[in-house]
Amino acid sequence: MSSTIATGKNLVESKLRVDAAIYRHVVNAGAPWIYEIKQGQYFRIVDLHGNQAVDTLFYNAHDYSDRYSAQDTIQHQRNIYLTTGTKLMSTAGTVLLTIVADTCGRHDTLGGACANESNMVRYAIEKRHMHACRSSFLKAVTEWDHGMSKRDIASNINFFMNVPVTPEGKLTFEDGISDPGKYVEMRAETDVLALISNCPQLNNPCNAYNPTPVEVMIWAAEP
Amino acid sequence: MNQTVLWEETIQPGASWSHVLKRGTALRVTDLESGANVGGIFYNFECPTERYNMPDTLKAQHIARLTSGFVLYSDMGRILLSVTADTVGWHDPIGGTSNRTLVEAKYGPSSYQKDRNDYHKNGRDSFLVELGKWGLGPRDLVANVNLFSRVDVSDDGTMSFAPGNSKAGDSIDLRAEMNVLVILNTCQHPLDPNPKYQPKPAQVSIRQVATPAMDDLCRVSRPENGRGFTLTERYFM
Numbered sequence: 238m239s240s241t242i243a244t245g246k247n248l249v250e251s252k253l254r255v256d257a258a259i260y261r262h263v264v265n266a267g268a269p270w271i272y273e274i275k276q277g278q279y280f281r282i283v284d285l286h287g288n289q290a291v292d293t294l295f296y297n298a299h300d301y302s303d304r305y306s307a308q309d310t311i312q313h314q315r316n317i318y319l320t321t322g323t324k325l326m327s328t329a330g331t332v333l334l335t336i337v338a339d340t341c342g343r344h345d346t347l348g349g350a351c352a353n354e355s356n357m358v359r360y361a362i363e364k365r366h367m368h369a370c371r372s373s374f375l376k377a378v379t380e381w382d383h384g385m386s387k388r389d390i391a392s393n394i395n396f397f398m399n400v401p402v403t404p405e406g407k408l409t410f411e412d413g414i415s416d417p418g419k420y421v422e423m424r425a426e427t428d429v430l431a432l433i434s435n436c437p438q439l440n441n442p443c444n445a446y447n448p449t450p451v452e453v454m455i456w457a458a459e460p
Numbered sequence: 461m462n463q464t465v466l467w468e469e470t471i472q473p474g475a476s477w478s479h480v481l482k483r484g485t486a487l488r489v490t491d492l493e494s495g496a497n498v499g500g501i502f503y504n505f506e507c508p509t510e511r512y513n514m515p516d517t518l519k520a521q522h523i524a525r526l527t528s529g530f531v532l533y534s535d536m537g538r539i540l541l542s543v544t545a546d547t548v549g550w551h552d553p554i555g556g557t558s559n560r561t562l563v564e565a566k567y568g569p570s571s572y573q574k575d576r577n578d579y580h581k582n583g584r585d586s587f588l589v590e591l592g593k594w595g596l597g598p599r600d601l602v603a604n605v606n607l608f609s610r611v612d613v614s615d616d617g618t619m620s621f622a623p624g625n626s627k628a629g630d631s632i633d634l635r636a637e638m639n640v641l642v643i644l645n646t647c648q649h650p651l652d653p654n655p656k657y658q659p660k661p662a663q664v665s666i667r668q669v670a671t672p673a674m675d676d677l678c679r680v681s682r683p684e685n686g687r688g689f690t691l692t693e694r695y696f697m
Contacts, residue, residue: 302598307514308556311619312650317554318617328584328601330561343617347524347554349515354537358520358688371535387509388599390535402613406525406550408518 247320251338251422253279253456260455264291266448267368267437269377273298274425277458280334281422282433284341284397286449288413290436291396292350292370295325295333298428301385303329307346307392317402319344319394325423328391333429338422341415345400347408350374350393351438360440373434381430395436396421398443410441468665471498474581474657476590476645477664480505481636483696486544486669489644489662490631491608495624496660497649498607499557499583501591502532502540503641508596510536514553514603520684524613526551526605529681531637531688538692539685540640542678544669545633548626552606555619557583558650567657580657586645594641607632608662609649621651635669635678637692 255261263285264270274280282291297303309326311317319325321339324332349355350370357365371390378385397415402408437448466485470492471477481487489498504510513535517523521530528546531539563582564570570580583604591600608626611619634642648659672679672689679689 306556306603308554308603309559311554312556315619315651316617317613317619328598330559347515348519349513352516352535352537354535354691355513355516355520355533357691358516358533358537358684362687362690392513392515392603401615402524402554402617404612404614406523408522408524410519410522 247342248340249321249338250340251281253422255454257456258454259457261452263450263452264433264435265450266435267373268435269373270433270453271377271381272431274429274431274455275458276425276428278425279337279422279456280425280431281420281454282396283418283420283452283454284415285417285452287417287419288397288415288445289449289451290398290438290443291451292434292436293394293396294374294391294432296430297327297331297333298430301383301389301430303327303331304389304391305333305394310346317347319346332426334423334425336421337424341397341419341421343399343414344421345395345398346392347402348395348398348400348410350434351436356440364440367439368437370434370436374432377432410443412442413445464668466666466668468663471644471646471662471664473646473659473661476586478590478593478641478643481640481642481666483636483639484668484671486633486635486667487642488631488633488665488667489607490629491626492628492661492663494626494628496626496646496662497609497652498662499587499604499645499647500607501587501602501604501643504534504540505639505641508600508641510534511600511602512540518553520688521682524554525610526553529677531678531685533688537688538695539637539688541634542637542672543632544635544678547630548608548632550610550625551632552609552611555606555609555611555649555651557587557604558647559584562650566655581645581647583645583647583650586647587643590643590645606649611651619651621649621653623653635672638695
């Protein structure tokens with residue numbers, strides 16, 4: 238791939254220069270972000286302060302019912318971790334994006350997004366009021382106003398999160414392996430709608446108990 | 461416990477099945493010949509935008525397998541189904557389902573015209589057709605479970621299908637904690653290395669069961685599940 242330099246097993250740095258990006262936006266802690274990325278464009282998410290979970294969904298921009306599928310993605314590559322080379326697959330078998338650079342090395346797609354209701358189950362019924370990713374997702378798709386609703390919120394990617402599975406079939410939440418400035422970069426293989434919730438979770442260490450901003454950047458498609 | 465069998469039926473190899481499993485009843489699924497795979501997705505029948513949620517199920521119980529004592533969560537913090545009995549020990553919640561491209565690449569071309577009712581079925585189309593009967597569609601398709609199959613994950617994240625996971629006569633009991641739209645099919649597991657199209661049949665039987673007691677296995681297995689039962693019971697108050 239012309240835009241990347243291999244630096245390790247999964248660790249690959251991008252050649253793209255930040256000052257050449259055509260779009261930059263800081264997504265504050267606890268905020269949603271929704272945006273269309275065109276086929277061929279490069280999309281980077283930067284963990285500005287480290288250990289910040291970025292809950293992310295993608296849709297085929299021409300048919301939102303054709304959306305990112307965690308199970309199809311891990312089944313297709315026969316590996317549960319997302320990193321350089323991973324093709325992000327849709328429910329209908331479309332390759333939505335390919336991860337082309339990754340300075341973190343491992344991202345999760347089994348842990349899902351927090352919700353008021355899942356927080357009540359996991360921590361305490363009194364936690365209902367705490368801000369959660371699926372509320373951010375709902376707010377963003379409602380405001381996007383293209384007929385999207387809760388039906389369109391499926392199992393997501395958690396960029397910069399480390400959720401291993403053990404040989405005994407246990408799911409564990411390990412300390413983050415991300416640091417300030419680490420990033421993941423994807424090339425859109427078709428026109429996609431990206432939806433992010435910059436995770437506000439305060440009940441577990443997925444954001445080091447201190448949710449922080451992340452930056453999203455887009456570069457034009459190669460001529 | 462009242463275990464009256466209300467009715468039973470065989471799901472033929474590669475076939476689909478759906479039923480609204482009422483609260484107060486349980487579904488027993490039995491692997492009749494060994495090596496069955498039963499794909500399943502589950503909805504709150506009264507409001508199908510509330511549906512089975514793989515990550516909530518996994519992270520509430522810190523699991524990547526299903527067996528007795530565990531429950532299947534909806535995305536609304538409620539329990540759709542409890543696994544009250546299981547002779548297998550491992551059912552797969554992560555491997556997903558097959559699609560047309562995968563089935564044709566693995567098993568070759570097939571059509572009803574040529575093969576009649578033995579034509580090759582795939583999991584995704586099977587789920588969509590069965591969902592369509594209830595007015596649901598692609599936006600309602602979510603991550604599924606695969607009863608009787610096992611997918612192991614190695615340290616580097618590699619997924620591998622474990623052959624021989626279930627024997628003839630093995631069964632799992634799923635107790636409905638809500639009125640649950642159950643969508644099943646017996647298509648082969650997407651990671652099944654068998655190069656031949658050989659789906660297996662499964663038997664489903666519906667029983668009346670008692671209300672889960674305060675010391676119910678699934679309720680007391682983890683504090684999270686205790687809260688899940690509380691939230692589910694509040695829904696019916």
